[in-house]
Amino acid sequence: MLRNLFEKKPEGQTAAQTAAGPRVPRHSGGWAALRKRLQAEPGLRVIDTGATSPKNINYLTNLGHSIFLADPVQDALTCNWQNGLNEDGKPIWDVDAYLSQTLEFSGRMFDVVFLWTTLDYLPEPMVAPVVDRLFDAMNPGGQVLAFFHTRDKGEQTAYCRFHLTDTDDVEMQFAQQFPIQRAFTNRSIQSLFVRWSGFRQFLAKDSVSEVLITR
Numbered sequence: 001m002l003r004n005l006f007e008k009k010p011e012g013q014t015a016a017q018t019a020a021g022p023r024v025p026r027h028s029g030g031w032a033a034l035r036k037r038l039q040a041e042p043g044l045r046v047i048d049t050g051a052t053s054p055k056n057i058n059y060l061t062n063l064g065h066s067i068f069l070a071d072p073v074q075d076a077l078t079c080n081w082q083n084g085l086n087e088d089g090k091p092i093w094d095v096d097a098y099l100s101q102t103l104e105f106s107g108r109m110f111d112v113v114f115l116w117t118t119l120d121y122l123p124e125p126m127v128a129p130v131v132d133r134l135f136d137a138m139n140p141g142g143q144v145l146a147f148f149h150t151r152d153k154g155e156q157t158a159y160c161r162f163h164l165t166d167t168d169d170v171e172m173q174f175a176q177q178f179p180i181q182r183a184f185t186n187r188s189i190q191s192l193f194v195r196w197s198g199f200r201q202f203l204a205k206d207s208v209s210e211v212l213i214t215r
Helices: 029-040 054-062 072-078 095-102 124-136 186-192
Strands: 023-027 045-049 066-070 082-085 091-093 110-116 138-149 160-164 169-174 198-202 208-214
Touching (some): 029 110, 029 138, 029 208, 045 054, 054 066, 054 160, 072 124, 095 124, 110 160, 124 186, 186 208
Parallel strands (some): 045 066, 045 110
Antiparallel strands (some): 023 169, 082 091, 160 169, 198 208
């Protein structure tokens, strides 16, 4: 019997806000590759990050997968996780509390994560801990689809929500105006995911790099 379960966040977490505005299709080699797995292997557990997307929920549950919603950027930038300043005058972040609220899975293990551009917008102290939390919560062979901006300035760095389609395109939709924190290089991405076993990059014409990372 196929599992068709929409898993909500644990009680007490902040509800993700819904993106607004027009949706712009964008070809995604990473999505094209991952879509084949989702169509061939029913019953996977999936994490989708970002504002709530009813389209993503419907698409994934109709294929027999369960979905867990998380909004790491919204939770990081709209809640107060700072505990004063260090000797250099920089904020001290309560990363453990942040992870407990945003990425608390109650022992559940996952097979697919749509991370999108999350890591480009998180405060620096939260980036590596988020990657480590996902590593610990994924089954061997699990995959993360992540997008990374190659530039930290310009219109293309606007924070977007991504919606799945039944083609090789994803739909981009402007969300909240969160500032980009960094642009990743191939070397910095590989260093961040050094514990992972597979790393497949997809070339794109815009200033966004796509990577499919295997646990």
